[in-house]
Amino acid sequence: MSHVVLERLEKSYGGVTAVGGIDLSIGEGEFLVLLGPSGCGKTTTLRCIAGLEEITGGRILIDGKPVSTATMTTPPEQRQMGMVFQSYAVWPHMTVFENIAFGLKLQKLSKAEISARVGRALGLVGLGALAGRAIHQMSGGQQQRVALARAVALEPRVLLFDEPLSNLDAQLREYMRFELRQLQQRLGITAVYVTHDQQEAMVVADRVALMNKGRIEQVGTPKQIYRHPASLFAATFIGLANSIAATVVGDGVIALADGVQFHTEQRGFSIGQVVRMIVRPEHVRLATEATLNAYPVVVRDSAFLGNITDVTVMLGATALRAQPSPAFDFEPGAPTTLSIAPDAITLIAE
Amino acid sequence: MIRRLAWLTMAACVVFVAIVPLVYVIDAQFYRETRVGLANDRSLVAFVDVFSSAEYLGFLANALVLAGVVTVLSLLIGVGWALVIGRTDMRGKRTWDTLITLPLYLSPFTGLMAWIALGSEKTGFVNVVLMAVLRPFVAQPQPVFNIWSYAGVVYVMTLFFCPLVYLFTVGSLRGMNTALEEAARTSGASPLTVVLKITLPLCMPAIFASGLLVFILGAELYTIPGIIGSTAGFTTLPWRIFQDSTAVPVHRAHAAAGGTMLLLITVVGVWLQGRLTRVGERFVTVGGKGFNGRPLSLGAWRVVAWLALAGYVVAADLLPFGALLVSSVMKYSAGVITAEVLTSKHYAMFFTTQNMLGALWNTIFLAVLSGAVCVVVGFLISYSELRRPGWATKGLAFLAVLPVAVPGLVYGLGLLWTFLRTPLYGTVWILLLAYVAKFLPYGVIVSRTGLMQLHPELSESARMSGASAGRTMLSISMPLLKPTLMAILFFVMLMSIKELSASVLLYSQDSEVLSVLTWHYMDNGDYQFAAAIGFVQTLIMMGVVFLAQAIFRVRLDRAFGRETPA
Numbered sequence: 001m002s003h004v005v006l007e008r009l010e011k012s013y014g015g016v017t018a019v020g021g022i023d024l025s026i027g028e029g030e031f032l033v034l035l036g037p038s039g040c041g042k043t044t045t046l047r048c049i050a051g052l053e054e055i056t057g058g059r060i061l062i063d064g065k066p067v068s069t070a071t072m073t074t075p076p077e078q079r080q081m082g083m084v085f086q087s088y089a090v091w092p093h094m095t096v097f098e099n100i101a102f103g104l105k106l107q108k109l110s111k112a113e114i115s116a117r118v119g120r121a122l123g124l125v126g127l128g129a130l131a132g133r134a135i136h137q138m139s140g141g142q143q144q145r146v147a148l149a150r151a152v153a154l155e156p157r158v159l160l161f162d163e164p165l166s167n168l169d170a171q172l173r174e175y176m177r178f179e180l181r182q183l184q185q186r187l188g189i190t191a192v193y194v195t196h197d198q199q200e201a202m203v204v205a206d207r208v209a210l211m212n213k214g215r216i217e218q219v220g221t222p223k224q225i226y227r228h229p230a231s232l233f234a235a236t237f238i239g240l241a242n243s244i245a246a247t248v249v250g251d252g253v254i255a256l257a258d259g260v261q262f263h264t265e266q267r268g269f270s271i272g273q274v275v276r277m278i279v280r281p282e283h284v285r286l287a288t289e290a291t292l293n294a295y296p297v298v299v300r301d302s303a304f305l306g307n308i309t310d311v312t313v314m315l316g317a318t319a320l321r322a323q324p325s326p327a328f329d330f331e332p333g334a335p336t337t338l339s340i341a342p343d344a345i346t347l348i349a350e
Numbered sequence: 351m352i353r354r355l356a357w358l359t360m361a362a363c364v365v366f367v368a369i370v371p372l373v374y375v376i377d378a379q380f381y382r383e384t385r386v387g388l389a390n391d392r393s394l395v396a397f398v399d400v401f402s403s404a405e406y407l408g409f410l411a412n413a414l415v416l417a418g419v420v421t422v423l424s425l426l427i428g429v430g431w432a433l434v435i436g437r438t439d440m441r442g443k444r445t446w447d448t449l450i451t452l453p454l455y456l457s458p459f460t461g462l463m464a465w466i467a468l469g470s471e472k473t474g475f476v477n478v479v480l481m482a483v484l485r486p487f488v489a490q491p492q493p494v495f496n497i498w499s500y501a502g503v504v505y506v507m508t509l510f511f512c513p514l515v516y517l518f519t520v521g522s523l524r525g526m527n528t529a530l531e532e533a534a535r536t537s538g539a540s541p542l543t544v545v546l547k548i549t550l551p552l553c554m555p556a557i558f559a560s561g562l563l564v565f566i567l568g569a570e571l572y573t574i575p576g577i578i579g580s581t582a583g584f585t586t587l588p589w590r591i592f593q594d595s596t597a598v599p600v601h602r603a604h605a606a607a608g609g610t611m612l613l614l615i616t617v618v619g620v621w622l623q624g625r626l627t628r629v630g631e632r633f634v635t636v637g638g639k640g641f642n643g644r645p646l647s648l649g650a651w652r653v654v655a656w657l658a659l660a661g662y663v664v665a666a667d668l669l670p671f672g673a674l675l676v677s678s679v680m681k682y683s684a685g686v687i688t689a690e691v692l693t694s695k696h697y698a699m700f701f702t703t704q705n706m707l708g709a710l711w712n713t714i715f716l717a718v719l720s721g722a723v724c725v726v727v728g729f730l731i732s733y734s735e736l737r738r739p740g741w742a743t744k745g746l747a748f749l750a751v752l753p754v755a756v757p758g759l760v761y762g763l764g765l766l767w768t769f770l771r772t773p774l775y776g777t778v779w780i781l782l783l784a785y786v787a788k789f790l791p792y793g794v795i796v797s798r799t800g801l802m803q804l805h806p807e808l809s810e811s812a813r814m815s816g817a818s819a820g821r822t823m824l825s826i827s828m829p830l831l832k833p834t835l836m837a838i839l840f841f842v843m844l845m846s847i848k849e850l851s852a853s854v855l856l857y858s859q860d861s862e863v864l865s866v867l868t869w870h871y872m873d874n875g876d877y878q879f880a881a882a883i884g885f886v887q888t889l890i891m892m893g894v895v896f897l898a899q900a901i902f903r904v905r906l907d908r909a910f911g912r913e914t915p916a
Contacts, residue, residue, distance in 0.1 A: 083811065
């Protein structure tokens with residue numbers, strides 16, 4: 001178990017900045033997810049931690065010892081990290097056993113020790129009986145498990161994952177999320193995981209570092225980021241959100257453009273300040289008897305999705321999306337009422 | 351540190367072997383000539399003479415016209431074969447494919463020797479047979495063939511160059527998305543219209559590129575036009591260069607200037623060809639994989655196509671092989687084979703004479719060694735270029751590929767003059783240098799193509815498993831590229847065995863090779879002994895082809911990277 005610290009980490013190619021000076025600390029045994037849209041610098045960050053990229057500024061420390069600076073890079077093979085790649089990168093000219101044993105042989109372990117550790121690793125990923133298989137005889141999902149076993153067998157200080165599930169089909173992907181998480185918990189290895197899939201991130205992560213344009217937008221548990229997004233980007237990238245322009249008109253009171261007022265729990269803004277009001281669709285309550293933050297609205301669209309109904313209502317000229325559950329029918333054009341609890345409203349300064 | 355030193359040593363060697371001889375050739379034309387070489391003072395006489403006299407420009411024109419004619423004929427035949435094999439319901443395509451491409455791995459010069467036995471006016475086997483057939487019908491039958499003519503040169507060169515056009519075009523056809531053709535069919539075009547309006551235009555970049563390649567090879571070839579032309583009475587530029595550099599009194603500055611002229615043509619040609627290939631890739635990447643659309647039905651034309659293909663295979667594979675064998679067991683050239691002209695003395699002599707066995711050994715030794723060097727050095731150069739991109743690694747790769755545009759003749763001259771006063775001169779090592787310089791580009795280009803198809807994560811995952819960069823190269827990249835590296839090895843072996851242009855200039859008493867011996871005995875008029883050597887040489891090459899394709903399952907045609915001449 002190790003902890004990883006990024007200090008003002010910078011990586012640029014020629015004149016293009018891929019990672020623009022980020023700070024991040026990953027604790028022992030923690031599962032940290034680097035989440036963000038493509039091109040946000042998350043994979044570059046991971047590759048810098050792995051030592052596959054030389055950094056152009058800042059430092060990377062593992063257990064307090066610098067492994068990357070602008071002038072020095074410990075080569076990847078000396079970092080004792082395991083990595084699972086997007087393309088799996090299992091070697092097609094070796095059997096399953098040889099793939100997993102490759103790194104162990106380089107450590108000059110005894111034959112008995114190697115086969116014991118390969119066996120254990122294969123058991124962990126549920127491929128115990130397939131050690132002798134050739135790679136081309138395996139499905140994508142099985143190759144993925146081989147890649148995982150190969151990384152785990154080295155008993156690395158840190159496990160790195162580069163979008164490991166993105167080549168699997170949807171069903172397997174969902175199943176593997178839980179498996180990965182359980183495996184990491186059981187082994188207690190520090191893990192850094194890159195994905196662009198926010199649901200995947202929320203399933204596996206202890207903490208999520210949300211990245212955008214080479215910078216970290218927000219770090220926190222999935223719950224923290226979902227409940228209290230620090231930026232419009234964070235609010236819209238993780239989960240659905242209504243985002244409405246508003247002005248602060250009093251202590252804990254905001255007004256929309258047409259004067260409709262909402263009470264909020266969030267304070268600390270000055271009167272007259274322009275803000276964004278963020279509300280998750282499941283917090284927009286319809287047909288309620290509540291009186292606080294409650295207004296009459298008209299249903300515009302309604303789609304039945306099974307567990308929920310996806311409804312868009314018009315509050316004057318403002319469209320708001322609601323997802324009431326259990327699902328029940330709303331007729332377009334029908335009047336109803338809306339209410340939003342004050343603690344469900346997040347305000348973000350414009 | 352050690353790795354960097356090793357790389358620098360390798361880079362220095364490549365530059366020295368591949369570039370210095372060229373500089374030497376270009377520089378040598380600006381000296382005053384003496385009867386045996388160059389004087390110490392500069393002079394523009396040779397340069398002006400070669401680049402402006404009607405005589406030399408005439409030689410140039412001869413070479414270009416010859417190359418042009420050969421190119422047009424090779425295109426017609428090669429594209430025809432490609433369409434038949436790539437797009438019709440012709441049966442036995444794999445066999446035909448092997449037979450059509452076989453001449454690529456054989457020596458055109460051996461082909462010439464065989465066709466001299468077959469197509470000489472009085473004693474050629476084909477003429478004798480045809481005249482016997484015609485005698486009952488024609489009062490005084492004339493010989494049908496005369497290989498000792500301009501047409502004879504064109505014939506033999508076309509025979510051995512059209513497979514290149516076939517290879518390029520059929521490759522392009524195979525990479526083409528057949529939906530493009532099916533879309534034309536559903537738009538109301540007949541199968542023939544589709545071929546003419548869709549298929550062929552889409553193949554144009556490949557066709558042009560291969561045509562240019564044939565043109566370059568035809569323009570720089572001196573062996574076939576030389577042997578025939580000196581009897582039939584015409585001279586091409588490369589042949590004149592050869593004479594200027596070897597016949598006493600030598601005209602070394604003239605040879606150097608002629609070589610430079612040839613070099614200019616081939617460099618421009620290869621550059622154009624590279625551009626075309628890149629255009630071609632833009633065309634082809636629209637593509638799908640394999641031809642799974644419905645093939646064009648030949649109907650009654652199948653018989654015609656079959657006969658034409660069979661005729662080609664007989665003329666390019668079967669007859670030469672047979673003719674070599676037959677004439678190698680004859681005492682002298684005779685149209686009619688009787689017991690009294692038969693002899694095994696050539697083989698007896700070949701296998702008992704010390705310098706013959708020496709040449710056999712040298713040929714095999716040089717082939718294996720140059721193959722191995724080109725694989726290893728070519729791989730290292732492209733590996734460092736791709737994995738550590740920088741001006742030094744890219745520059746080295748560029749320099750190593752440059753000789754692809756240099757005619758063997760020019761290399762021969764350059765190496766000869768560069769190493770004349772060193773102990774290397776007169777040993778097999780100078781031949782090795784020539785082969786490595788000439789064939790290293792294949793090693794670089796083909797292994798680069800292979801490396802680019804390897805996902806970089808395959809190497810990166812080895813690094814993450816604790817392997818150093820060197821260990822990763824040895825345990826991951828090289829084993830994964832094994833088929834490609836094997837293709838390079840066998841291909842360079844074949845090219846080395848048949849190499850003649852540079853070898854003729856560089857050999858000496860102690861460093862003869864089989865191809866040089868065939869040349870030597872042809873030049874002396876001992877065709878039967880030359881045929882015996884040529885037959886042994888051909889057997890070795892067939893053995894290598896068989897070993898590569900049947901035993902090791904290597905796709906040799908892959909080694910003809912699209913931008914590399916044969």
